[in-house]
Amino acid sequence: MHRTFSWAAALLLVVGNWAVWPSVAPAEEKPAPKSTATVAEKKALEWSAALVKAIDSGQGATELVDWSCLMARCSKGLDAPPKTVSSFQKGMEEAAASPSGLFGQIHKEISQGGGYKYMRTFNDAEGMRIKFRFLPSAGGVNFHDYLLKEEKGQLRAVDIKIAATGEDFSQSMRRFFIPMAAKENQGLLQKLVAKENALLKQAGNLEAMAKAIQENHPEQVAPIAAKMPADVRNEKFCLLLEMKAAQMVPDDKAHQEVIERFRRLYPQDAAIDLLSMDYFVIKDDLPEALACAERFQKSMGEEAFMQTMIADLQWQNGKIKESRATISKAIQMEPDFVNARWTLVTIADSEKDFATVNKTLQQLVTDFGAELDPEMMRTEPFYKEFVKSPEFGNLVKFLKSQPAESGK
Numbered sequence: 001m002h003r004t005f006s007w008a009a010a011l012l013l014v015v016g017n018w019a020v021w022p023s024v025a026p027a028e029e030k031p032a033p034k035s036t037a038t039v040a041e042k043k044a045l046e047w048s049a050a051l052v053k054a055i056d057s058g059q060g061a062t063e064l065v066d067w068s069c070l071m072a073r074c075s076k077g078l079d080a081p082p083k084t085v086s087s088f089q090k091g092m093e094e095a096a097a098s099p100s101g102l103f104g105q106i107h108k109e110i111s112q113g114g115g116y117k118y119m120r121t122f123n124d125a126e127g128m129r130i131k132f133r134f135l136p137s138a139g140g141v142n143f144h145d146y147l148l149k150e151e152k153g154q155l156r157a158v159d160i161k162i163a164a165t166g167e168d169f170s171q172s173m174r175r176f177f178i179p180m181a182a183k184e185n186q187g188l189l190q191k192l193v194a195k196e197n198a199l200l201k202q203a204g205n206l207e208a209m210a211k212a213i214q215e216n217h218p219e220q221v222a223p224i225a226a227k228m229p230a231d232v233r234n235e236k237f238c239l240l241l242e243m244k245a246a247q248m249v250p251d252d253k254a255h256q257e258v259i260e261r262f263r264r265l266y267p268q269d270a271a272i273d274l275l276s277m278d279y280f281v282i283k284d285d286l287p288e289a290l291a292c293a294e295r296f297q298k299s300m301g302e303e304a305f306m307q308t309m310i311a312d313l314q315w316q317n318g319k320i321k322e323s324r325a326t327i328s329k330a331i332q333m334e335p336d337f338v339n340a341r342w343t344l345v346t347i348a349d350s351e352k353d354f355a356t357v358n359k360t361l362q363q364l365v366t367d368f369g370a371e372l373d374p375e376m377m378r379t380e381p382f383y384k385e386f387v388k389s390p391e392f393g394n395l396v397k398f399l400k401s402q403p404a405e406s407g408k
Helices: 004-013 041-057 067-074 081-095 102-112 169-184 186-191 193-201 203-214 218-226 236-248 252-263 271-282 286-300 304-316 321-333 338-348 354-368 376-380 392-401
Strands: 115-126 127-135 142-151 154-162
Touching: 041 102, 041 127, 041 142, 041 154, 067 081, 067 115, 067 169, 081 102, 081 236, 102 115, 102 127, 127 186, 127 252, 154 169, 169 193, 186 236, 193 203, 203 218, 203 236, 218 236, 236 252, 252 271, 286 304, 304 321, 304 338, 321 338, 338 354, 354 392, 376 392
Parallel strands: none
Antiparallel strands: 115 127, 127 142, 142 154
16 A cells, blocks of 8 residues: 555544544634635535535545645645655545545445535635535534635635644645655755654654554554653644544543643644533533533534534533524524434423424424334333323324325
8 A cells, every 4th residue: 555545544544534523713714815816606616516426426526626736735845856745645645535535435424324515615814715514424523624726717626624633634644744755855854843853753653653543453552652752742633643542442531631631732723622522422511511512613603513512512401591592593504404403302392392392393204204103202201291292192193194105
């Protein structure tokens, strides 16, 4: 296997598409400076449709990315030999297109019931970006922000901010490119900043950590990390490796220590809030989980998935009135987001608002193809109070009136 391919695939596996990590900085959606070249939104939407079509087909979407521009961002300021740049670029393309790479993973998840949906366009300091929401079939969420550039009438992405790392793909790949380039050009070492020099010296250990996770030996990661200098161990990529290993073992103490270190070192990084939220939900610290979710949404911008997640956490924290308003907003923002409807059923049932429960369940049947069995509902603890109400009788009548394939 091409070594660049191996490293890039390892990165995607370690901080992969299943994770519940954000991809944006707090200042993301401020208007771009006037000097920044922008892309017509109509063309951006056409590009988005082409991306989804390419991923759905299983053919990949590498032709929609300008890998030369992405590589230029990756190698900026290094003056690496052209042959080295070309070889690494080839490895990146292979990794992204492989079944375990970015586009391959998305295609696989979509084929298993996941979702990949255009959310919005926005400008940051570098130009126009397109945000996609990725919902893996097994749960969780991720966001991908594609930076677009138009050249000679052709629109392509020149970088991708991936939720799993909280940074552009080019910058994640730079960590892997530097050791490769340094072997070909020792003079490159003079151009590295102190942190990059430190990472270069520990490249073998970082690769060993990634490999241990990739090969399902997470217990090997902590001993390696413990021997590394603090400036490397506290670098974001190393923190993510340690966190992933702690999740896999699992080791609650190590997990908490990494979260606290991450938050201390990168207090403005939105990534830690979703990382922490997931941890606090597992630990049943629901107030802290809610605080993390609300901070993250403030930094990222409102959208239906996070609105639904916050509504659920508000409900679990006893903030019923707030949760009802939040879930109503989620449904208004994205009427076809089915998870929001089910969350409304949960909240309304807890309020004994059985009219809303009945109405929403009927909508789930007619608009989303949900199948409801009244007899089974009578045995489920969740519907215990609802089935005693007249609204349940109305629901049964409605289900009987539906075509056989819709209501059972």
